[in-house]
Amino acid sequence: MGNTQWYLFDYGMVISNAPTPEDWLNLEDAAGVALMDPGSPYWRHRLDFDAGRTTSVDYWSRVTGREVTPNQTNLLDTLDANQWSHFNLETIDVLEELSSQGARLALLSNMPAPMVARFEEASWTGYFSKMYFSSTLQLVKPQREIFEHVLRDLGVEPGKVTFVDDAPVNIASALELGIDARLHQPGIDLQLELVGP
CATH class of the missing domain: 3.40.50.1000 (HAD superfamily/HAD-like)
Known part of the structure; x- marks a missing residue:
């Protein structure tokens, strides 16, 4: 060694x-659900997403509680990356x-x-x-x-x-x-x- x-x-x-409150609001507007709270579906399903066990479509579908399209997924992924870019x-x-x-x-x-x-x-x-x-x-x-x-x-x-x-x-x-x-x-x-x- x-x-x-x-x-x-x-x-x-x-x-x-950390993401700003405005970042979270932008992501919540696009997702249609509340996400900022530590117990939100954003965090509950995050570990599988981070571990590569879940695709973007699956992750955001779980987060939003509905089936999301690839275009919607792309927007959510972009907003998510943006909020962690400060x-x-x-x-x-x-x-x-x-x-x-x-x-x-x-x-x-x-x-x-x-x-x-x-x-x-x-x-x-x-x-x-x-x-x-x-x-x-x-x-x-x-x-x-x-x-x-x-x-x-x-x-x-x-x-x-x-x-x-x-x-x-x-x-x-x-x-x-x-x-x-x-x-x-x-x-x-x-x-x-x-x-x-």
Whole structure:
């Protein structure tokens, strides 16, 4: 196993900020159902979508409670990607700084296939030499197997990976494997924590 240090970042709520209320309203208008609440069908059916076990048509049909057309699905996928496209500029600054120092950066995100396809050419992907998506791997955080896959592919010991994620359950899973996992929360100075003063 190699000795190279890697920085492994989550996407949603780390690189991107939370969707705005206006984003949710636009998506709800298109879907015809309330979605913002944590117990909404958007979230209840999300894990299967993120894991690549559900197609867009199936996912949005479950979310809306009716059969949706491919055109409607395309609109919903686009609005969904758009609402997760508000960058956390502080994290972007950290990625820029780490990149300028020659650090090795990787991404690990629970993300459905249509969103992955829409982000393929996004500017932020250029920071990462490795990107891992749940829908591609058909594994989701916090499954131990997804972290094991990343470690094997990077070819490093767990202690050589610093992982940044906003979900405590994902942090706990990574820590169990010996990964240096850091919980990202509002107000944390990521620059100070990862790069130093």
